Amino acid sequence: MSHEAGWAHAPGALRGPSWLREPADPNDLVPHLWSTTAQKVDGELHVGGLAVADLVAEHNTPAYVLDEADFRARARAFRDAFSAYDVFYAGKAFLCTAVAAWVKEEGLSLDVCSNGELTVALRAGFDPARIGYHGNNKTVTELRRAVAAGVGRIVVDSFVEIERLAMIVADTGLSARVMVRVTAGVEAHTHEYIATAHEDQKFGFSITSGDAFEAVRQVQVAPGLELLGLHSHIGSQIFDSSGFEVAARRVLALHARVSDELGVTMPEMDLGGGFGIAYTTQDDPSDPAQLATELSKIVEHECRALDIPAPRLSIEPGRAIVGPAMCTVYTVGTVKPVRLDGGAVRTYISVDGGMSDNIRTALYDADYSCTVASRTSTAPPVLARVVGKHCEAGDIVVKDEFLPGDVAPGDLLAVPGTGAYGRSMASNYNHALRPPVVAVRDGVARVVVRRETEDDLLATDMGDQ
Incomplete structure (x- = not known):
């Protein structure tokens, strides 16, 4: 249901959706939406000990601001909470050589799903033995x-891929360690496009159909392929552990069947993860320690019921490490009050970025929050919609947010929670130049991904030949 359903109209204004509450002070930050070093100082947003306005003066907007201390702290929190597990950072969420180095230094493993992501990981000196390679069409x-x-x-994700891999190890004389991705038929409570364990989607082998068991059999008998175990992933932005309980029961039942019928005890199992973060005040993510306790109890219970030893476990926190560690800063370009049917007014605030630097709102109706980053305001809050500069009506950055009624061109707006799938899914739509990523820590800033230039834009354009 749209958030706008059931909105009450008042003369000249809109009331927000039921989950959005007018803030006591729109100048304040909601702490759990922001990285841990983010704070307002006399109305100005600071991250990593630096004023965002000063960063903008040097690096312009739009720009991604990455809180290195926060990133490292979240990585350590998952590493320590899941100390008996292998914790895999999701390269697809956001990856550059600096981030790969941080992941390495904090003792995590790394998921990649393309040749390009593998290239970045290897350039950062990441140990290949700690890299997992995903993908449905390698x-x-x-x-x-x-x-x-x-x-x-x-x-591995298909029978074709098993054949390809078997051929490669036969040709090269090398070996490959393999996990079999299975679909457990679990309906995760998330958006359809990021739910990955139901039957009608592209990933994995179905447990129900018998394909998963057959895939395990084929890997097990193929010379040069070392069968590690089963991999399950129910989706992303997951808050409820009940889905993991159902998935673990079905995957461990298959694990036990493989042992009974094929005489193979697989040493590992990957539970996936995709743990949620707070994009708005309605989101209430679990902390890593709570997640570790809940998932460990689920696995222990199922292994006891099946009378099998527990395999070594892996998890993939997904966006939960980098997502909250980054915000995106924009400059306001225009402010346009739009009168709606019934006399209500919605304020449209246009910024100098949009769907080219954050496609998630347009792609699957994601919610975000934002704040004025450059000053304090005493103006009463109004319900605003922050939109981008691209030629699409769906180019929305923040669908609904209370902002000071005096927001004006030149103000800076900052959107928290953009570390995952912001820069990594950024595009050159309308020939936009993708923004830089500026890492901040202890009062020091450094560019870890530079802003694209017009020369970059034209480098692949071969002209009229």
């Missing part, structure tokens, strides 16, 4: 490189 070239590099696990 090419022969990609698989050859992964095998040659010695990646620690290749998560």
Whole structure:
């Protein structure tokens, strides 16, 4: 249901959706939406000990601001809470060589799902043995490189891929460590596009149909392929552990069947993860320690019921590490009050970015929050919609937020929670230049991904030949 359903109209104004509450002071930050070093100082947003306005003066807008201390602290929190597990950082959420180095230094493993992500990881000196390779359509070239590099696990996703991998190890004389991705038939409570364990979607082998068991059998008998275990992933932005309980029961039942019928005890199992973060005040994510306790109890209970030893477990926190560690800063360009049917007014605030630097709102109706980052205001709050500069009506950055009624061109707006799938899914739509990523820590800023230039934009344009 749309958030706008059931809105009450008052003369000249809109009331927000039921989950959005007018703030006591729109100048304040809601702490759990922001990285841990973010704070307002005399109305100005500071991150990593630096004023965002000063960062903008040097690096312009739009720009992603990455809180290195926060990123590292979240990585350590998952590493320590899941100390008996292997914790895999999701390269697809956001990856550059600096971030790969942080992940390495904090003792996590790394998921990649393309040749490009593997290239970045190897450039950062990441140990290939701690890299997992995902993807539903890995090419022969990609698989050859992964095998040659010695990646620690290749998560196979189709019978064709098993054949390709078997051919590669036979040709090269090398070996490959393999996990079999299975679909457990669990309906995760998330958006359809980021739910990945129901039957009618592209990932994995179905447990119900018998394909998962057959895939395990084929891997087990293929020379040069070392069967590590089963991989399950129910989706992303997950807050409720009940889905993991159902998935673990079905995956462990398959694990036990493989042991009974094939005589193979698989040493590992990956539970996936995709843990949620707070984009708005309605989101209430669990902390890593709570998640570790709940998931461990689920696995222990199911293993006791099946009378099997527990495999070594892996998890993939997904966006939960980098998501809250980054915010995006924009400059306001225009402010336009729009009168709606019934006389209500919605304030449209246009910024100098949009769907080219954050596609999630347009792609699957994601919610975000924002704040004025450059000053304090005493103006009463109004319900506003923050939109981008692209030629699409769906180019929305923040659908609904209370902002001071005097927001004006030149003000800075900051959107928290943009570390995951912001820069990594950014595009050159309308020939926009993708923004830089500026890492901040202890009062020091450094560019870890530079802003694109017009020369970059034209570099692949071969002209009229």
